[in-house]
Amino acid sequence: MALILTRGGFSLPGTSINFKTGTWRVQKPFHRHLSAPCHSACPAGENAQAWIAKVDEGLFQQAWETLVAVNPLPAVTGRVCHHPCETACNRGQFDEAISINKIERFLGDEAIEQGWAYPVDKPRKSALRAAVVGAGPAGLSAAYHLVRLGYNVTLFDQLPEAGGVLRTALPAYRLPRLVLDAEVGRLLSVGIDFRPQHRLGRDMSLDELKAEYSAVFLGPGDQKSREWSIDGVVQRDLHVGIDLLKEWVAMGSVPQCTSAAIVGGGNTAIDLSRILKRAGVQEVHVITHQSLPGPGIPKEDAMTAIPREIDQALEEGVVIHPHRGIRRLILRGEKVVGVELVHMKKMDKGGKKQTIAFEGTETVLHVDQVIPAVGQEVDPFGMEDLLHHKHAFDADPWGRINGRDGVFVGGDARSGSSGTMSGAVGDGRRAAEAIDAYLREGLPPEEDTTPTIAFGQLNVNYYEHAPRQQEAVLPVDRRKGTEEIEGGLSASQVSLEAQRCFSCGTCFACDNCWTLCPDQAVLKTKELASDGSHYVFDFDYCKGCGLCAEECPCGFIAMEEEI
Amino acid sequence: MTAETVVPISDLRNSQLRFRAMESGHRACLGCGQALAARLVTEAAGPDVMLANATGCLEIFTTPWPESSWRVPWMHSLFENTGALASGMEAALKAQGKSTKVIAMGGDGGTFDIGFQALSGMLERGHNVLYVCYDNEAYMNTGIQRSSSTPHAAMTTTSPPGKESMGKRHLKKDIISIIAAHHIPYAATASVAYPSDLRKKVRRALAIEGPTFLQIHAPCPLGWGHEGDQSIAVARLAVQSGLFPLIELERGRLAGAMPLRDVRPVAEYLKAQQRFRHLFQDAPRAREELEHLQALADHNIEIYGLRGDHPDKLDSEGADTVRRGGARWA
Known part of the structure; x- marks a missing residue:
């Protein structure tokens, strides 16, 4: 269309679109998926961020299917896992970590109740x-x-x-x-x-x-239980922790005694201590050369038992002696009447980790059973x-x-x-x-080396504080038999938890880049873009200011040099 | 990983689920707060509007002749007569029996200083116009000269800090109180850092018959001395420190204020900008001015009652919350 230019000439609407401000750009935004800390920390390899996103969308079954593509036992792990995902959760540095373990449990339980089928085809008869x-x-x-x-x-x-x-x-x-x-x-x-x-x-x-x-x-x-003795000495009526635990789980009974000391800081020791309490043993001691887990305690020094279980054991009256070891069994004949304890700590000594006993810190503990729970092989x-x-x-x-x-x-x-x-x-x-x-005579898939996104890479201005949903816990005085101690979360609680998720490193279509681009260079797509987001950059107009990257809540946008 | 879709970008651009009054290709600087603010205002206002635009950055960067970024009727005025022009547009539309809304737009120079008389007249005559002031606190278009909106102690090319002064000697004009004193139905302040709040205020103003006014705090990376990607962060700190309170006034009375959940020290806001860097030298008068600005923020917090007594979902921390799928509160 021929434009007649006169004095006081006008411009046609929207014609600045002809001018490609993208040519000004020296750096450009790109979508960058990073691994959420919950994903990186999961020993099973679950991507909690991905299935929590499905929960947030209200797609419980899809969430479960995403979950069991990695871990087929969510109702079990949702109860017994030590959930390093929650320890790693970036939200923990904002208010409280997401209750990932309990969402997993909810999905596992829901699948059992609803009879959702595992997304697996029966193998062909001719398959290997x-x-x-x-x-x-x-x-x-x-x-x-x-x-x-x-x-x-x-x-x-x-x-x-x-x-x-x-x-x-x-x-x-x-x-x-x-x-x-x-x-x-x-x-x-x-x-x-x-x-x-x-x-x-x-x-x-x-x-x-x-x-x-x-x-x-x-x-x-x-x-097989690891061999245990104190300088070669063992009592005649030695019971080994894991065997007692199995006996109680299978038969519901343990040998009677009035006081017992369990040696070890792992889950077997803690489980057994709580079982002995339930079986009526008045005094139950746990002796470990590690320390109670807590903030600031290095992982290698902390007890290996799940912190939640340690807390519940303490609530139930188990006495834990951290940083202690047994120096000597006090025997009358071949029967134990007590142990001599000494302060102990694992330390570096000449480049080697060694458990060191500190002289002059010995105390005596009178018990009539000493039960090693020092690991298996x-x-x-x-x-x-x-x-x-x-x-x-x-x-x-x-x-x-x-x-x-x-x-x-x-x-x-x-x-x-x-x-x-x-x-x-x-x-x-x-x-x-x-x-x-x-x-197939090939190589196994490479380990996922996607870097983990740190808390500092998020823009937490865009998230609102919200309390973590709490499950019901059986009061101490009612923990007698086999009744489950920890309750689960309800469907609405699970949804509230999923809403709290930061979606670290993965676009959750919050529209922030679309809303804040001064140049309308972020366009929204109805379908998923190939990188899993809902947005594409229009590089004809993107000036590379970096606002979208700076203000992306979940760290999904980064800038790179472009000359 | 770079973005690709099967939909051509140009088709995508034309199927965006929001009204585009201001098209791409405008010549605003990187990270321009005013470009963002104008985009937000016009997309909230919708298609049935006409714009009267005072001379200034917005006018310059959206209409480099023979191009225009505007897809709605748009008219350029002088610095001093935007209010008068908008009044005339409104009167003409009224005479034709049309309900098209008129929005007048100007910078702080065109609003606080040069066009103030015409604006005051427009308000006094009760024209059905929304006047939007993009407040970037100096004459940025002509080379960062001080305006009556420039905050106290800020450096501009005409208020340089040196032996005799510590930046601008005078205070930022309290324009919103002056506007409110016209007894108009609605006047409010907004910030680009709170886009939902901004859009709400635009819609609220447009729903009112009569003159309304919106002052939008819009950082200027060039004039304020910060990187373009910091525009939102800086604007957010202005609100969170209390230096730029987000308030609404109806018929001259305070009708609402965004509460501050975590009040941030003013120094945090000032430190992010080169125009205040002279306040961080180790000298008694720098410390005094720093305290002065903090006192001004404290004063705002006090007179507008900005300190929230409990977390609120629309306070300074909650109002910009984003959710999966883009659900925002306005």
């Missing part, structure tokens, strides 16, 4: 076969992920029921058996051929398995060739044992594993991926 030994968390996870990847899986366990340590050593007040049965039962029904009462080395040998199956995963856990039965007299398998995070093709290992039996249930689930998943890669 894999054997999984041990139906604990690692084995169940490996079996499930192998089915997901299309393999026929046979799962062996020496016990009549699946669940492994979850069933044998977790008190029901932490994990109700109805929940365990329901979730494990649903998991097995995705097409896993479960063979109970089959023990490796008794009912079949490793060589037989290797001959019959294309790949073998071992998740035997650590079933792999029972080598049936796997002697693989173990080489070690306490755990030398394997990489993918479960591959050097020089042993086709045999993979994971869970507590792998040295370097985190020794937690969620760690075992992660081991099982990674091993399944490694098995898949091995059978």
Whole structure:
């Protein structure tokens, strides 16, 4: 259209669009996904941020499906996990961490109640076969992920029921058996051929398995208690912590005594201490050379038991002696009447970590039982060739044992594993991926190396303070039997929690960049853009001022040089 | 990872779910607070408006002839007569029986100083016009000269700090009180750091029959001496420190004020800008002026009752909260 220019000429509407201010730009914004701290911290590899986003959208089933694509046991982990995700949660530096563990539990319970089907196809009959030994968390996870990847899986366990340590050593007040049965039962029904009462080395040998199956995963856990003595001395009526725990879980009884000292700072020690209290032992002491966990306590010095469980044990009247060790057993004949305690601390000594006893700090504690709960190791039965007299398998995070093709290992039996249930689930998943890669003669997928977004990379001006939703907890005087101590969150509480999520490092379509761009260079899309956001930059007009990056609440926009 | 969609960008631009009165391609500086403010005002006002625009940055950068960024009727006036022009536009529309709203826009120079008389007349005659003042606290367009809106102690090219002075000697004119004294139905202050609050005030003003006034605090990266990406952060601190209170006045009476949840020290706001850097030298008179500005903020907090007694979802911390899916309160 010919424009006649006269004095007092006018401009046609919106014609500045012809002028590309993008040519001014020396730096440009880009969408950058970073890993949320909850994701990076999860031993199972769950991306909590992703499934919490689904919860926030009200899509509970989709949230659960996202979750079980990684961890098939959310109702269990939602109860027993030590949730490092919540410790890492950026929101913890703003007000309180998101109740991630309880949202997971809600989704797990909801799936059981609603009967949501695992998003897994039954493997084809002609697919390759894999054997999984041990139906604990690692084995169940490996079996499930192998089915997901299309393999026929046979799962062996020496016990009549699946669940492994979850069933044998977790008190029901932490994990109700109805929940365990329901979730494990649903998991097995995705097409896993479960063979109970089959023990490796008794009912079949490793060589037989290797001959019959294309790949073998071992998740035997650590079933054997570590040797314990004080300078070679042990009492005659020695009871070992893990055995007592299993006995109580299976039979509901423990040997009677009036006072007991448990040695160790892990979950077995704490679980057992609470069980002894329930069984009527008047005085229960826990002796550990570590310290009580708390703010400012380095991880390597803190007790390894879950802090929540330690707190509940203290509430129930268990006495914990931190930074103490046993110098001497006080025996009358061969029976214990007490222990001599001494202040102890693990310290660097000549470049080596050593537990040092401090002279002159000895005290005496009168008890009639001393129960070691100082850790377990792999029972080598049936796997002697693989173990080489070690306490755990030398394997990489993918479960591959050097020089042993086709045999993979994971869970507590792998040295370097985190020794937690969620760690075992992660081991099982990674091993399944490694098995898949091995059978396809490829390499297992690379570990996700996306950097984690720090609190300082968020713009928290755009988030509102909101209290963390609290679950109901059984009062101390009612914690007698196997009734579950911690309640769950309701659907509305879970939604409120999901609303609190910062969505660290992932666009949550808040419209802030779209609202604040002075140049209308941020355009909104109805469909998802390829990078998972709802926005695209119009670089014809973006001047590169950086406002969008500066004001992006979740750190999804960054600037890069552009010449 | 860079953004890609299958939809061509130009189609996307034309299917945005908001009214675009001010198109891209304007020549505002990087991170311009006024460009953002004008965009927010016009998109909240909607298509049925006409604009009268005083001389100033906005006029210059949106209409480099023969182009225009405006997609609504827009008329340029002199510095001094925007109020008069808007009055005439409104009267003409009224005579034709049209309900199109007139919005007059000017900078602080065109509003506080040069165009003040015409503005006062417009308010006095009761024209049905929303007058928006983009307050960037100096004559930025002509080279950062002081205006009567420039805050006390700020450096401009005509109020340089030196041996004899510490930046502008006088105080920022209390324009909102002067406007409110015209007894108009609605006058308010807003900030680009609180876009929801800003849009609410535009809609509220336009819904009223009669003269209304909006003063919008709009940082000027060039004139204030901060990076373009800091515009929102700086504007936010002005509000959070109490130096720029967000208030609403109806018929001259205080009708609402955004409470401050966490009052920030004025120094935090001042430190972010080069125009106040002379206040941070180690000298008694610098310390005195710093205290003076803090006292001015404290005074605002006191007379407008800005200190909230409990967290409120629309206070200085809650009013800019974002949610998944872009849900905002206005």
